[in-house]
Structure formats: structure tokens, C-alpha cells
Amino acid sequence: MADSTKIELIAPHRCRARVLYGDTDAGGVVYYGNYLRYFERGRTELMRERGISYRELEDRGLIMPVVEAYSRYKASARYDDLIEIATSFIWVKRLSCRFNYEIRQTADQGLLIKGFTLHAVVNHQGKLTKLPDDIFIALQEIIDNPPVINLTKKHDRL
């Protein structure tokens, strides 16, 4: 976790979410655990946009479970806020990869949270498994050639 305090965004993917009542808690703000759902949304949409569906990885017998998750909460999102999830795919190795996240208010770009997730690569039996060449190269390609700003693109409409 040596680099965990440094949560940089490099050419991030961006998508938006509207805060539901079901995301909030009695404090009037998004429940702290629910930001990990937004992180999931961010990394899934990033990969989909770059032509890799996580579901397809699974169909090939690969699972990439979270082995570490970290969040630093700066401000609170409230019911009905329109928030923006920025996700950077930071690195990929044969057995692991990492995503960084920043979530901001869309209206004034106020920072809500920064965080990261570290993932292992395992098979359906839960055993550590090396990424096959084609997928490793495709993932590395995402990092080497990150997408341009994409808030208005089709995938953001779900």
C-alpha cells in the first residue's frame, strides 16, 4: 500500500450518476459503503468504452476480485445530486491491476471522494491465474492510449 495516498488521475474516464434515496442514509448523505458501487460503475464503464466487457472476461474464466479498497471522504453527496465518477486505469500486471477514482459534484466540480481498488486475477476456482496474452495486451493498450474526454459520448447515456 506504499502508493496508496497518491491517488492520481491520468486521462480518466468520466461518467455520471444521480444519487437515489436508496443510496443515502439517515445522515442525509450517501452512505459511505455505497461509494464502492460508484467505483464499480466507473471501472466497468471505462472498460466497456475501451472495448472490454468485464462480463466477457468472466465468460473466459477470469475473475478480477477486489483485494484492496481505499476511500478518502472529502465532502458529502446528497439526495438527487448529479455526481461525476472519474476513473483511471493505472497499471496492469499479469496477476493484478489497479484503478484510481475521484467523484465530484457535476455542478461545481467540488471533490467528494478519492479512492482506489486493487484487483487480483483468479479463475473460477479462486486460484491466482495469469492474464492471457491477448487480454493483457488489450488492457495495457487502455493505459497506453487512454480515451479522450468523453462526457457526451453514447455510453454515458447507459
Added chain:
Amino acid sequence: MADSTKIELIAPHRCRARVLYGDTDAGGVVYYGNYLRYFERGRTELMRERGISYRELEDRGLIMPVVEAYSRYKASARYDDLIEIATSFIWVKRLSCRFNYEIRQTADQGLLIKGFTLHAVVNHQGKLTKLPDDIFIALQEIIDNPPVINLTKKHDRL
């Protein structure tokens, strides 16, 4: 609940959602309780599109809690499915209102679930409260002049 088995859609509002891992359960499908989150999304987006923000109602001291909810599950949505939430605002009275819902697979329009929610109108102390004229008329207007098909409109991009 006399009319509860009849769940008709009249000129419904439509919006889409992508099924997250966090929405599913170990059965491989969306957890049965999580469809009520999609219902919430459907009715909130319907009202927003017609110029009424539920958050603004709350700012005027009005809350519309669910007093009945019903779901009939026809088929299961899976991880990464793109689903379509169709919501109809069926009627509004001074003290209550009702929404009907249908959720379908976007790809083949296969029916996943039908349901309804019945809402009361209360104040912040939880006491039944009549809708003021302007809001009642604005809500009735939504029913009398339902939106046209709107899948490509701005609000669908969140």
C-alpha cells in the same frame, strides 16, 4: 388493493439502467429487493422530466412516502444487462398518488417485472397533509398530458 393486479402502463416515461455487480445476488440475478431502487429511479426521473423535482417538494415540506409496494417477478436480469424502466403516473389525489412500473430487457424487450407503488402525502412530522393547489394541479397535468416517447432525450443521460 382492489386494482393491484391490473398494472397498466399509460404513456410511460422510460429510462435505462445498467445492472451492477452490487445489484445482483449469489443466484446470479438482481436481488429481489433491489428492483424497488429501479422503481424509485423511474418515478423520480418521470417527475424531473415533467418539471417537478421531488427534492423541491421536500423543500416545501411535503414528503410522499411509499405506503404500499407490489412486485410480480417474471424473469431475471443478470449482471451487466441493460434494462429499461417504464413508469406511469396513474392517478393523484389530495392525499395520495400511484405509479405503475414495468422493467424490460432493452435488447429484446423481454418482461422482467411489473409493479406499483402507492404513496401518501405527509409533512415533515409524518402527518397526512393535503397537496397544495399548485402542486396538485402540476401533478394532475402530468397525468392529463403525458410525455411522448423519450428514450433519446437529455434526461436519459442522467
Added chain:
Amino acid sequence: MADSTKIELIAPHRCRARVLYGDTDAGGVVYYGNYLRYFERGRTELMRERGISYRELEDRGLIMPVVEAYSRYKASARYDDLIEIATSFIWVKRLSCRFNYEIRQTADQGLLIKGFTLHAVVNHQGKLTKLPDDIFIALQEIIDNPPVINLTKKHDRL
């Protein structure tokens, strides 16, 4: 759904839950969809106490998905409330079964919600499947010989 408004409890199983922040919403009360989690807890604990583990049913290739769920909300549970989930196993047929629920405040027994779930019996391919004799008889036995009041029993301690 002819009998859905009549939600009777017959010799119910009872267990308790403490409301987490994560169960509530910005209205300060339990989110309406989260009561379906409490229903799940109620029926699972009822079956476990009577010697039937739902996980074991699954290991035998049987799944009992919810095909209808209904909730009537009477009052709101708040953060940190200790609530009591009363569950009745109402009937079982070869292809379906039904549970009724009541959730009350433990402190004053104030009614929070009544509801029911209707379940189908399917195999792992999702095809309707008749319950085998031994399980059908064991389930019928639960209904014919309901448990006595059990709030202090071991299973309530989790």
C-alpha cells in the same frame, strides 16, 4: 393475488434486527426496499430453526425465487431501532409456497410493516420443478407443527 390483503400470522417465527445507518435513507428511516432484506432474514431463520437450510435446498438443485412480493408500510423504523421480524410459513404446494411477515418495534410492539412473498420452485436452469417428496413433507411439517414462541432461543443470537 386474491388473498393478498389478508396477511395473517399463524404461530410465527420471530427474530430481531438492529437498524444500521446503511439500512436507512435521507428521510431518516429505513429505505422502503430494505424491508425485503428483513423478510429474507425472517424466512431463512424460520426454515433454519425447523431444520431446513435454504442453502441445502440449493445444493439439491432447488431454488425458490420470489415471484411476488407485497408490502404495506404502516410506520417507519429509524436508525438504531431494535425491530422484530415475525414470519409465518402459510402454505406449500409442489410448485410454490408463501410466507407472511409482520415487522414491529421491539420496544412497544408498534406495527411497522406487513407483507408477503410468494415463491416458485425451479431448478438451476430456471425451469419449474416439483418439490421432491421428502422436502415437500418436511416443509408441510413446518406448517402443521409450527414452532412455539422462540425469542430467547439460540438461533436468535445468530
Added chain:
Amino acid sequence: MADSTKIELIAPHRCRARVLYGDTDAGGVVYYGNYLRYFERGRTELMRERGISYRELEDRGLIMPVVEAYSRYKASARYDDLIEIATSFIWVKRLSCRFNYEIRQTADQGLLIKGFTLHAVVNHQGKLTKLPDDIFIALQEIIDNPPVINLTKKHDRL
């Protein structure tokens, strides 16, 4: 976050939870974000046992939101597993405090996850606020005189 990799348990409080279907995801295991609900349960029950209700703190105008959360996932809990949440109250200052967590399988004590949460002290307007003397002393007392092993005590029955 200098000390974040060192997640020690000192005289931890222990309570148990049964994994619901609603806690799991399509991978067949508890969704990674839902462990933060277990963390919440752990720290709330720890404080309740030592005579401090978090709800009472709120009634006195104090909120202790999570400002950092970290989880290291070692193994996966599955549906119906009985898990044990061990929580240590590590330190308290006038403006912040920290809890460490370990969650294990009850059956074989297999480690599932380690983590921590760091909390700030704020008032209802979200402004950093010093803990008043009596509460600070009461919290410090928890740390100086941790509870003995308590799995069979009344509070564990919820």
C-alpha cells in the same frame, strides 16, 4: 495513512452476522462494498456494549462521519455463512478517532477481511467540533479498559 497497513486488534469486541442473499453478488460471495456495513455494525455494537449509544451522540449534536476507509480482502464469505466481526477502538483524539476490524468465518476462524475506519467529529452543520470532556473521557475509557471476550453476552443477541 502512515499506519494503515498495520491493522492490529487490541482486546476486540466481537459480534456475529449471518450472510443474507441480499449481501452477496453474482460472484457468489459478499459484495465488496457490503463489508463496510459489517464494519458499521461492529463499531456500533462495541460502543453500545460500553454504554455509549451513537444515536445519543447525535442527539447531543455530534456526528462522527467516516473520513477514511480501508479494506484488505483475504477470502470470500458466501451466502448463509456465519461470520464474526472483531472490532478494536484504537485511539480517540478531540477531533477524530479510529477503529480496526477483522472479519472471520465463525466455523474455522478463517480470515476474510481486515480494515479500518477513521472518523472526524463534526456538528450538524458539518463543521469540525471538539468532543466535549465527558464524552472524550468516556471514549478514552473504552480504550483504556477494553471489554473482556463477550461472544455470549446479551448484546450479541441483538
